[in-house]
Amino acid sequence: MKKKIVLLSIFLLTISTLLIVKSKNVIAYTGADKLKNYQQVDTEFRGVWVATVYNLDMKKQKGTNAEAINEWKNRYLTILDTAKANNLNAIIFQIRPCNDAFYPSEYNPWSEYLCGYGVNPGWDPLEWMIEVTHEYGLEYHAWLNPYRATVSSSVSIIEKSGTIRNVVDYDDQKLQADKKSVFGSLKNRAGKTPSGSDYQNPVFSEGKQLEHNVVLGAEDKYVLNPAASETIEHLENTIEEIITNYNIDGIHFDDYFYPYTATYSSIGTVKEYKGLSFSTEPKIDYADYQAYKTAGGELSLYNWRRENVNKLISNLSKLVRDKNAQKETPCAFGISPAARWAPSLEACSANPERGAEGGMSGSCNNYYSYSDLYADTKKWVDEEWIDYILPQAYTKLGSGYEEIVRWWSEAVKNSKTKLYIGTATYQLDSWNDVSEVYYQIRYNQSEKLNVNGYVMYDYTSLTKGKGKIGINLVTRGCFKNDALTPIYSTYNYKNTVEELSTIKKIIASEENAYDVLVEKVNDAKAYAIYQFDDIESIKTENCLASNMVAMNLNSDDALSIKKYDETKIYVLATISKSNTIYIGETIDFTKNINHVPTVTITDLKSEYLLNDSANFNITIDDVDKDILDVKVYAVIGKNEQMIRSNQFESGTIKINWNHNISTDTNGISIKVVVNDGFNEVTYTSEKFKLVEYCSQHSFEPADCTTPKTCSLCGYEEGEPLGHDLEHHEGKDATCTSAGYEEYDTCKRCDYTTYQEIPALGHEWVDATTEAPKTCTRCKETVGEKLPTEKKNCKNKKTILTIVSLVSLSMTLITIKRKEY
Secondary structure, X not given: OOXXXXXXXXXXXXXXXXXXXXXXXXXXXXXXXXXXXXXXXXXXXXEEEEOOHHHOOOXXXXXXXXXXXXXXXXXXXXXXXXXXXXXXXXXXXXXXXXOOEOXXXXXXXXXXXXXXXXXXXXXXXXHHHHHHHHHOOOEXXXXXXXXXXXXXXXXXXXXXXXOEEEEOOOOHHHHHHHHHHHHHHHHHHHOOOOOOOOOOOHHHOOHHHXXXXXXXXXXXXXXXXXXXXXXXXXXXXXXXXXXXXXXXXXXXXXXOOOOOOEEOOOOOOOHHHOOOEEOEOHHHHHHHHXXXXXXXXXXXHHHHHHHHHHHHHHHHHXXXXXXXXXXXXXXXXXXXXXXXXXXXXXXXXXXXXXXXXXXXXXOOOOOOHHHHOOOOHHHHHHOOOOOEEOOEOOOOOOOOHHHHHHHHHHHOOOOOOEEEEEEOHHHHHHHOOOOHHHHHHHHHHHOOOXXXXXXXXXXXXXXXXXXXXXXXXXXXXXXXXXXXXXXXXXXXXXXXXXOOOOEEEEEEEEOOEEEEEEOOOOOEEEEEEEEXXXXXXXXXXXXXXXXXXXXXXXXXXXXXXXXXXXXXXXXXXXXXXXXXEEEEEEOOOOOOEEEOOEEEEEOOOOEEEOOOOEEEEEEEEOOOOOOEEXXXXXXXXXXXXXXXXXXXXXXXXXXXXOOOOOOOEEEEEEEEEEEOOOOEEEEEOOOEEEEOOOOOOOEEOOOOOOOEEEOOOOOEEOOOOOOOEEEEOOEOOOOOOOEEOOEXXXXXXXXXXXXEEOOOOOOEEOOOOOOOEEEOOOOOEEOXXXXXXXXXXXXXXXXXXXXXXXXXXXXXXHHHHHHO
C-alpha cells in the first residue's frame, strides 16, 4: 500500500479538486444533513486488509514450538473476532509480502515476517487460517505482492532533492555486485522446498540471468523484472500452487506494479535516456525495450511497460478461471490499485505519454496507476480480466473522494467487474474525524453509485484510536446485520442446497429477544430470518434486506432477533452459494425454547481474612433442567484463577475457596460461566478483598492480660488492664491437713499466686511397753502399749550367754590365723 504521496502531488490534487466539481458536474459533498437515510443491504463485500510486511498487523511467530504456534493462532483469532464483531465478511491477508510465503511452497521460501526468512514454522498457517476463517463464516482472500523482492537496498539509481527525484548515472558494477550478494545470501538462507529441492524462483538464478531477472527500482527496492518471461512464469506457478492446494476465496494484488516512476535528470550522461522516465535500472529496462522493438514491437516505451503488466494480469485471469472450472467453490481475482487511473489527454498536453483517453480530471502530475506504475487498471475492468477492482480512495469527502468514486462507478457500469472501495480507517486519527468513513458510505448510497463493497485499511486501525470509534459507527449505522459477499457472473456457483436448515433451539435471551440456533446443511452459504406481515406475503421475492432481521454466514453463531413482534410471522431461509434464497419453516416461538440459566451468588462477604478460606454460595436455576457446564473463577486484576469446573444441574453450589494469597488484595471478583449446551451465561460478582485485618472491627473489651481485641480478625488495640490484687496470709500444713503460702488473688479474674503446701504426714514411733505407736509431731497415737513378758526369762539368758561365747571363740581363731 503506497500511503505517502509526494507533497507536490498532494498540492496539485487539492487544486484539481476545485476543477473537478466544475468540469465534470460531480455532486460535491456538502454535509451530512444532505445525505439520505441509509438503507441496509443484504449483499456487500466488507473486508479488512491484514498486512504482514514489516509485521504491521501480525507479529512474528516466536519460535516453532507449540506455545509459539498457539500464540500466533490466537492473534489471528482475535482478528476474526474483530471482523465478526463489526459484521465484516472477508479477510484479505498478505501471504506473500516479499517474494516469500506464509505457506509451504515449491517456489517461494518461508517469509521473513512469519518466523524468519527460510525458517519452517512447524505447520501450515495458510491451511489453518482458511479453515478457521470459513468456520467464522468469512471469506479468505490471499493477498500477494507480485513483483517486490526486497523492502530495501544499500544502493540507489536515483537522486533526491526535496520532492524531486531523478534517475542519475549509477555504478552498475557496484549495483550488480550488491544484487549478487543480497540474493546469494537469501538463497543460502532459503533452505529446501517441502519436496526437498531448491526453490524455483527468479531471484535465485545466477550471473547475467540474475542481473536480468531482478532489477533495482526507483524506490530503492529490488523487484522482479516485469519484462522478464521468468517473472510471469514464476507468478503463474505461484498462483496455480495456491489455488490448487487451498480452498481459497480470492487472489488479491494491491497497488505495487512497476515502482513509482521518477523523471530522468539532465545530470545523466547517457544520451539515449534523455527525456525518458525510468522506474527500474535504465540499462536493463531500456535494453529489454530495444529487444522488443527489434522483434517488431511498435508500442512506445511506456505502453510497452503497461503491456508487460497487462500480459501478467491477462495470463493470471485465464489461469484462475481455468482452475475455477475444476473447483466447487470459485476463487475470485481482485486488484486494489491507486485511487486514480490516469489523467486526461487534455491535462497532459505537455507530456502526452502520461495521459489517456477518458482519463480523470485534475493535474497531469497527480499520482496515477496508469502513468506512474504502468498499471492500466481500467483496461483490466474493460476486458473483465479481474472480478473486482478496489481503488484505494484514501482521501476525504470534499477533497477529491467524490470524483474518484464516481469515476470508477462509471468505469464499471458496463463491466462484470465489481467495484469495491478501499477505505482509510488508518487516517481517521490524522484527520481527527471519527465519522468520515461512515459518511463516505452514506454518500455513495445517496448518490446511487455502483459500489458493491468496502475494505478497511488496515486491521490495526480498527483496534485503537479514532479508527476503532469510526468502524464502530459504521457497524451501528451501515453494517447492522451480516451481509452476503457478492457473486461474480463469470463463475458458476452451486445454486441449490440438498436440504433446508431447521430450528435446533430457540433461546429467550431477554424480554422480546431471541437467539435462534439452526442446523447447518451442506452447500449453504448463509441462513437468514425474514419478517412478514401475513402468510400471503411469504414469498422468495419478498425476502429483502428491509425485512431481514438476522443473518448467519454459515457459522455456529445464533441468529438474533433483537425486537420480537408477536404480530409478525418469522421465517427461516437457507441461502445457497449462488446467493439464492430458499424459504424454510415458519418459526414457532412456543417450541424448542431454551431458557437462559440464571446465576446468583449469595453469602459473599465484602472481605475475607488472608488466613481463612472464602466461603460463599452459587445458585444456578435452569428451567430446562439441562446438564450445565459450570466454571468458577476468581478474577484478580487481569488474571483468572480457576476455583471449580464440573458439570452440574440446577441448585446451589457451596464454594470454599482455599486461596494461596498472602498479602492484602483488593478488587477480587467471582466469575461464573454456565453453558447449557446452547447458550453461555457469564455472571460476575461484586468485588471483595482479602485482608490480614478486617476494616470494621468487632472489639471484645480488654481484660487483665489481653488488650481490646477484634473477635473477627484478632486485631489488638490498647493495653491489658492488669490485675487488681488482694493479699492473703498463709497457713501452715499439719500432719493431716494441707497448708498454703501467703498469696495474691485478682479481684477481676481468676488469677492467683496461691500455692498449696501438702499435708506433712505423721512421724511414727513404734509402740513400747511404755507407750503405744505415737506421732512425734502431733502426738497422735495408734494401738496399745506392748505387754510386759516374765516367763522363759532364764532360757533367754542361757541362749544369750552361748551366743556370746561362740562370738568370742571366733574372734580368737581369727587373731591366731593372722599370726601365721
